[in-house]
Amino acid sequence: MANILVVDDELGIRDLLSEILNDEGHTVELAENAAQARAARQRMRPDLVLLDIWMPDTDGVTLLKEWSTTGLLTMPVIMMSGHATIETAVEATKIGAQSFLEKPITMQKLLKAVEAGLARNSGQPAAAVPLRKPGMAGVVPMPQPELTVESAMTGGQTIPPVVEMGPQARQVFELDKPLRDARDEFEKCYFEFHLAKEGGSMTRVAEKTGLERTHLYRKLKQLGVDLSRGKRERNAA
Template sequence: MKDMATILVVDDEIGIRELLTEILHDEGHIVEIAANAREARDCRLRGAPDLVLLDIWMPDTDGMTLLKEWASQGQLTIPVIMMSGHATINTAVEATKIGALDFLEKPIALQKLLRAIEKGLAQGMRRPEAPSACPKPVSEVQRQAPSSEDAAEADSPIVRMQHISFDIPLRDARDAFERAYFEYHLARQNGSMTRIAEKAGLERTHLYRKLKHLRVGIHKNKNDDKPGRNRAE
């Protein structure tokens, strides 16, 4: 199973948005949608996704113009895959020169779409770390080198949650919060995935994917395998 990612789908056709959302959800990803360039900009302001699927032909501002805008403003820091059912080879070449990772022709073949996304996410993972002005969340207690008697308390999920920085990208802050949240409930529920899924309001399959994405260790609870319990496959 691939790590879960947040993918922004930008397309003015509702049918395309719904189809891509269904496919990406089935692959275990989080999907954000935008019907035009304005909504796409708003999504970027709320927090950069891991990858963007961007349609070329849209009303008002087309995908090529938006791609150039992001490139000129230094915002083309995530993989962007262009989509179109009418573009020419010259358009595809121009898009890649601007900075697009790939170009998909509509109707998009499923396997070609999944390969392009896998390639894009792999490239995104190789991006350099954020500059030191936006460090990864590290608790104040950890920075002060706690004594051994305070170490267990200082490393607790609650303490780490309290020291999540507001000066980091939203995605990093969200991951740090969710990591602390699930570590807390893993300890409280003695590793019971059934009870944690109920507490978090998630399907167990989605919960497993999220814990893998967050790199949270899972300690198997034998009670989860007792007869009579529902198991999401």
Template sequence: MANILVVDDEMGIRELLSEILGDEGHVVQLAENAQQARLARQEAKPDLVLLDIWMPDTDGVTLLKEWQRDGLLTMPVIMMSGHATIDTAVEATRIGALNFLEKPIALQKLLKAVQQGLTRTPETNRPAVPPLRVISSDHGNNVNNAHNLQSANSNFENRSFNVAQVAAPAPVNQFASLSFDLPLREARDAFERIYFEYHLNRESGSMTRVAEKTGLERTHLYRKLKQLGVESVKYAKRGE
């Protein structure tokens, strides 16, 4: 388990990354601007930082330069942006960023970059965090890895979860409680909520297996569960 700081001015991005990384067993801190990131860096000393480039107060590259100048760049930093140029990505890596991810960030690329960052031994000889095992490949948007920083040919095993004992799968007859008098949208949401809760119970909370069973890309699955108000954490114990 690692302490990861996510710095992004978009609430949706922060929440999504927090859910994904939290599900992988990490402790996640959130910052919406450079000032909050400075305070979080000072107080918690994160093992890895995901840093957005375009922010309203101070941009990510400037903050990266500041940390490098003040001797605070002791943790791997992965830059993120939906609008940055290759020149910006190259500049960030020259300053000291480990990697660059282009938005929208595909799940497999995110977890691969995080795994590479956490298994990299810093110059301070601080022990490296034990490597994560990346979950099965998603089929979302491909993300260009700027400047060929990391090899794309590494093979990763599926990550395993320690799961708690959960209740038996939700009975199919729950669907009998659905009312045909509901507006179509409400009836569809009710159906989907029961449907996903059933699969989460059946798969002991494994988001990887639920994604496979339901035919959804995992990032889309996270968003769908959030939209329906289904908390996946209730169905599994996070690995420690």
């Protein structure tokens, strides 16, 4: 596995890329600006760098040029941006960047670019990166599981519905509440169940639930799911 330096001023992007790459077994170093990237490059020789173009102190193209002119561009660099022009991408490629990823970055494109960059660094041809699941490049609606709701009217009272979550999990959901609240409650429980089952691996949960990786990450944050819980359980095991 490889040592990868991720340079981006957006915390969410750094966390997302770090999570994906860690799931793939890579060691990830993070930098939020050019100054931290310079310091990281002095401490180590990364096998690959993911470098954002637009940053507040020094832009990525200028940093790339700096590394090139000082002999520090000894590793593949993949540029990233959500607003760069074709001219900027071409300029970065001429300086020495291996490729360019446009934000938002899908998991498939990221892994394919990283695979190609690492293969180039090792002198080996890049292996084909298989699709993790049909439709991975786009946002796939979450498949709705079958819900077995058993209810009966007894003396004017309703027995609470029971939703089957799996062979080892049962959860009672109260349906006498607004639809949005009931849906969020179910989805949180659903994702927590799969995170625990997959040992906290976001990659495997994305495959299992049929969601594109970046959409899954945002969904878990929105629902307030504790992403560190699965990691702690996996490390304890």
